[in-house]
Amino acid sequence: MSATFDAIVVGSGITGGWAAKELTQAGLKVLLVERGPDEPHGQYPTEMKAPWEMPFRGMGDAQEYLKSYPVQSGNRHFNEFTQHHFVRDDINPYTVGEGQAFNWWRGYQLGGRSLTWGRQCYRWSDYDFGANKADGHGSDWPIRYADLAPWYDKVEEFVGVSGSAEGLAALPDGRFQPPMALNVVEQHVRGVIGQQWPDRCLTVGRTANLTQEKEGRAKCQYRSICARGCSYGAYFSTQSSTLPAAQATGNLTLVTDSIVDQVEVDPVTRKATGVLILNTATGKHMRATARMIFLNASAFNSVHILLRSRSELFPKGLANTSGVLGTHIMDHASTLSGMALMHGFEDRTTYGNRPTGIVIPRFRNLDKTDGRGFTRGYSYQGGALQSTWTQGKRMPGIGAEMKDTLHKVGPWKMVLVTYAESLPRASNRLTLDPVRTDAHGMAALHIAFDHGANERAALADAKTEAKAMLEAAGGTYLFGFDQPGAGGSSIHEMGGARMGNDPSTSVLDKWNRAHDVPNLFVTDGAAMASSACQNPSLTYMALTARACDAAVTMLKDGRL
Amino acid sequence: MAQHSEQALGERGLDRRQLIGAGLLLALGVGTPIALWRRHAEGESGSADAGQRALAERLSDLVVPATDTPGALAARVPDWLLLALSHGQAGTGTQPAGPFATVRAVGAAAPMGLGWLDAVGRQLNAMARGDFVSLPAKAQHDLLAALDAEAFKPGNDAHPWHKIKELILTGYYTSEIGGSQELRYELVPGRWEPDIPIGPQTRAFSSDWTAVDFG
Numbered sequence: 055m056s057a058t059f060d061a062i063v064v065g066s067g068i069t070g071g072w073a074a075k076e077l078t079q080a081g082l083k084v085l086l087v088e089r090g091p092d093e094p095h096g097q098y099p100t101e102m103k104a105p106w107e108m109p110f111r112g113m114g115d116a117q118e119y120l121k122s123y124p125v126q127s128g129n130r131h132f133n134e135f136t137q138h139h140f141v142r143d144d145i146n147p148y149t150v151g152e153g154q155a156f157n158w159w160r161g162y163q164l165g166g167r168s169l170t171w172g173r174q175c176y177r178w179s180d181y182d183f184g185a186n187k188a189d190g191h192g193s194d195w196p197i198r199y200a201d202l203a204p205w206y207d208k209v210e211e212f213v214g215v216s217g218s219a220e221g222l223a224a225l226p227d228g229r230f231q232p233p234m235a236l237n238v239v240e241q242h243v244r245g246v247i248g249q250q251w252p253d254r255c256l257t258v259g260r261t262a263n264l265t266q267e268k269e270g271r272a273k274c275q276y277r278s279i280c281a282r283g284c285s286y287g288a289y290f291s292t293q294s295s296t297l298p299a300a301q302a303t304g305n306l307t308l309v310t311d312s313i314v315d316q317v318e319v320d321p322v323t324r325k326a327t328g329v330l331i332l333n334t335a336t337g338k339h340m341r342a343t344a345r346m347i348f349l350n351a352s353a354f355n356s357v358h359i360l361l362r363s364r365s366e367l368f369p370k371g372l373a374n375t376s377g378v379l380g381t382h383i384m385d386h387a388s389t390l391s392g393m394a395l396m397h398g399f400e401d402r403t404t405y406g407n408r409p410t411g412i413v414i415p416r417f418r419n420l421d422k423t424d425g426r427g428f429t430r431g432y433s434y435q436g437g438a439l440q441s442t443w444t445q446g447k448r449m450p451g452i453g454a455e456m457k458d459t460l461h462k463v464g465p466w467k468m469v470l471v472t473y474a475e476s477l478p479r480a481s482n483r484l485t486l487d488p489v490r491t492d493a494h495g496m497a498a499l500h501i502a503f504d505h506g507a508n509e510r511a512a513l514a515d516a517k518t519e520a521k522a523m524l525e526a527a528g529g530t531y532l533f534g535f536d537q538p539g540a541g542g543s544s545i546h547e548m549g550g551a552r553m554g555n556d557p558s559t560s561v562l563d564k565w566n567r568a569h570d571v572p573n574l575f576v577t578d579g580a581a582m583a584s585s586a587c588q589n590p591s592l593t594y595m596a597l598t599a600r601a602c603d604a605a606v607t608m609l610k611d612g613r614l
Numbered sequence: 615m616a617q618h619s620e621q622a623l624g625e626r627g628l629d630r631r632q633l634i635g636a637g638l639l640l641a642l643g644v645g646t647p648i649a650l651w652r653r654h655a656e657g658e659s660g661s662a663d664a665g666q667r668a669l670a671e672r673l674s675d676l677v678v679p680a681t682d683t684p685g686a687l688a689a690r691v692p693d694w695l696l697l698a699l700s701h702g703q704a705g706t707g708t709q710p711a712g713p714f715a716t717v718r719a720v721g722a723a724a725p726m727g728l729g730w731l732d733a734v735g736r737q738l739n740a741m742a743r744g745d746f747v748s749l750p751a752k753a754q755h756d757l758l759a760a761l762d763a764e765a766f767k768p769g770n771d772a773h774p775w776h777k778i779k780e781l782i783l784t785g786y787y788t789s790e791i792g793g794s795q796e797l798r799y800e801l802v803p804g805r806w807e808p809d810i811p812i813g814p815q816t817r818a819f820s821s822d823w824t825a826v827d828f829g
Contacts, residue, residue, distance in 0.1 A: 105788035116702045238809035276803045406803035441829030442818040443787040447780040450766035452677045463818045
């Protein structure tokens with residue numbers, strides 16, 4: 055393998071795949087470095103298995119999970135079918151602040167979390183890009199919606215996002231494939247909400263699952279077991295989409311089982327020269343050089359690499375003359391705000407497993423200040439569903455009578471889960487743990503994180519409003535919560551190397567390029583200066599495509 | 615290991631009924647040398663003894679009997695139940711607490727999960743004033759129905775029956791019989807129909823993963 059490239063992309067997840075695709079299609083010779091093992095598309099080992107074909111019926115070995123996956127096993131998508139798409143906690147340690155908890159849910163394999171992501175695709179609006187400037191939390195974004203809109207177009211068209219255009223200012227419409235339909239109960243609730251609250255809209259979740267075929271990818275088969283991997287290629291992942299596009303150029307070199315230990319910098323030119331890579335199979339280090347580096351290792355891991363890459367020139371971590379590297383990390387505060395029994399549809403059901411739910415986009419603090427004790431906003435996701443046999447765990451009864459009950463399609467329930475915006479705070483930050491190391495001897499990441507009063511007030515309001523909407527739709531409200539889960543539970547951890555115009559208060563410029571290192575780009579979630587309340591992956595992808603375009607132009611102009 | 619211990623007991627002239635009787639005495643908190651010896655002989659490996667297997671079989675059959683479709687025994691639910699308990703599934707990796715605490719020899723390792731089955735067995739034996747497993751099926755059904763009703767009264771969430779029942783239902787409905795004969799199983803539906811009528815014969819799906827998780 056030649057060790058000199060035009061560009062090195064670190065990480066093969068959602069944004070790394072995009073960087074590899076964009077840069078190779080622009081004619082650059084690219085090295086894509088993945089820390090985990092290969093997982094070829096179409097060879098997903100559990101994809102077609104039934105529960106009775108699994109040693110623990112799909113639930114996995116609780117004993118093993120306690121020992122090796124105590125954090126990861128708390129993830130809703132973690133099970134016996136998907137466990138190989140999650141890291142082993144016992145060999146991938148991190149530490150948290152005193153009295154704090156943080157669920158750092160990760161997948162170290164080719165494709166990263168693009169295999170297991172929730173696939174929800176939402177644009178940000180200028181309510182979001184303008185928020186930091188408007189209310190003074192965090193630092194101002196160096197871009198606005200108009201800067202990113204064409205890149206959202208490009209990304210959506212390639213990804214294949216199904217959804218319904220609703221004309222909402224807070225959640226701009228995109229280039230959608232036809233939407234998946236609301237089920238009969240959701241359709242009813244949409245009608246009630248629209249009538250009673252004209253500023254609120256329930257629509258089907260905009261999702262990276264195809265409703266129309268694309269090149270080399272079949273449309274969704276309505277299995278909703280995406281996190282096992284999908285050999286139909288019906289949802290967007292590195293394997294199904296960006297990697298084959300990058301490989302088709304002939305410009306890509308892919309290495310797996312290779313951890314980037316450090317980014318190396320020439321102290322004279324202050325430019326990145328390449329990366330130091332640890333091959334986990336051989337235990338040996340190697341060096342690869344390039345004209346530019348893209349960090350796409352996931353928000354926290356990209357920051358981790360920068361913190362590790364200390365030198366005389368950058369004693370506090372690479373690209374950290376500002377001192378803000380690692381600070382202002384965020385994760386949406388989420389909770390189950392309401393569950394209700396829904397009546398009047400006992401003779402109706404559905405066929406197939408739709409791989410998306412519903413969304414009620416943000417309606418608070420848009421053109422008027424109506425958040426009770428909080429700035430910014432929240433949105434709901436969820437849906438209406440019917441029970442199956444698992445309801446028997448909570449029901450009295452045994453014998454033929456119970457068997458007969460569980461034989462039938464169960465009652466309808468509607469669920470609303472809230473994602474509240476996470477304000478950027480300096481005290482929520484990543485550092486290198488001074489003591490703990492991982493299996494490779496690298497300093498473990500230390501995560502200090504707490505949700506704040508603003509997030510709690512937003513969740514309290516969300517619970518009140520969820521109850522009101524579910525009851526207005528005729529539901530019997532069963533329960534709901536107003537306290538967030540531990541940090542990380544939304545799996546929307548972001549920030550730590552925020553973009554900004556001011557090099558003294560931000561790490562990256564408006565092109566996701568390090569202020570301090572002109573040929574170093576960070577285009578994953580680390581770049582976020584605020585969190586909005588939308589699922590962030592689409593924005594990461596658009597930022598990546600935009601940054602790649604800028605980087606290629608700079609390279610060709612001789613500015614890198 | 616269990617086989618070895620039964621053989622050893624047989625050599626000492628104990629039959630299965632006596633073995634269960636010994637288990638009952640232990641269950642009732644009457645420590646006996648033979649019961650402690652039995653535990654010791656099994657090395658506290660977490661594998662089930664004959665009495666536990668017999669109880670697992672009866673409970674599984676009573677919760678999901680054969681009707682016009684096969685029941686829990688045909689679906690080999692007892693095997694699943696004992697495997698699941700020995701691996702601490704459904705939160706049985708920690709022992710039942712309070713009045714349901716497991717009695718075991720001082721210094722012995724905790725038998726992973728099986729303590730929950732033992733706790734249910736003790737209750738049923740106490741209700742039966744004897745050996746629950748050897749009662750006629752109708753009497754077993756009535757006693758278990760009474761225990762079930764008690765366990766599902768408000769505030770009784772810690773009752774060990776919840777976990778045993780959960781694992782029995784899980785074993786049945788995730789088996790091929792329960793999942794694809796009793797219920798419908800469709801791995802690749804291929805289409806989405808958002809609103810269709812339910813008929814009198816409409817069966818639930820075991821492959822409705824959202825319903826399995828949140829239903």
